[in-house]
Amino acid sequence: MPAGTLVWYLAIVLLGSALVSYVLSFASRRLAIEYRALDMPRGQRKIHKLPMPLWGGLGIAATICIAVLFLGLDGSIFQKITSWQLIGFAAGILVLNFGGLLDDKFDLKPGQAILFPVVAALIVIFTGTTIGHVTHPGTSGALFLDWWTWQPFNGFFKLVLPSDALAFVWLMVAMYAAKISDGLDGLVTGIAVIGATMVGALSALPTYYQPASAILAALVTGSYLGFLPRNMHPAKQFLGEGGATMAGFCLGFLAIVSSAKIAIAMAAMAVPVADVAIVVLRRVLNGKPWYKGDSSHLHFRLLAAGLPHRSIVWLLWLISAAAGVTALLLQTRGKIFLVLILALMTALGSWFADRQIRKRLPTVEPRNEQEK
16 A cells, blocks of 8 residues: 555544544443443542443444454455454454443452453454564564464464463553553543554554554544543543453554554553552552552552642653654664663652652641650
């Protein structure tokens, strides 16, 4: 596809998907209210004051799946992405949103909720999407990961190790980083827009030119961008479990099919991923269940430290965008160094927020000599 034609395709897909997603957000909100899929304002992680409709991911999922089906009919658009990969992508989105519907309505246990991301990741892998190689940090060459292959059931599906294992871990990390970061209005929606834009921008550059990946990235960007006005603070609707995990799933899938541009997506998601690692480590050290949600995440800590809701979201968006743009200009070793710097910044940000929170706590004077 010529570069001039690609520009028109990207513009049409981006604007068209944004419009459709925006319109469908009204329908998904109405469904959530009708079936009482509401996020109630109770618990330490809840900062909204009124019941909030969930299921925001439904409109986004419908937009992406319909567009993939429609665009996939023209074999010239997704030349470098196979039909099976597209089917796996759409099926994974449907699985995540089905699980999200159940979780938002019935509040599934963590052991039950994780089944849907696991199934979505396995579907993608079994339909041919894997991390076949990574760029060697010390050289410009590639390190191939097809060390062992297993083809059971007369080759009905193929398991390649460690390629498929790495792809599975990457998709799970991306999904849960997005899910856990969905605590402030618009935060994850904006990160999905930024991450998909970065992957699409790199895919459209002459050096890497991959029209199929760029168009699919524009579709994801537009679908989340259309929901963003409804999700910005003060939000009118939340993504819900399905919409949040789908954000990480889409970014993870895009990073793989665009020739394993994982470093770009990781740079855009470095702060959420590092925050998850820090929080899990803190829970383990304190003897708490690592999987149990609480308000110890960076965005909640910054809010408790006194930063305005909107300012925190814009700050984290700005960091993600700056990291993504910087990663576009760096080689492999530089991208790894960038991700490490962002992880360190996240740890320092969490430490700073804790200090500010302690300063805001009222000082209790000892009442008698015994208490001194």
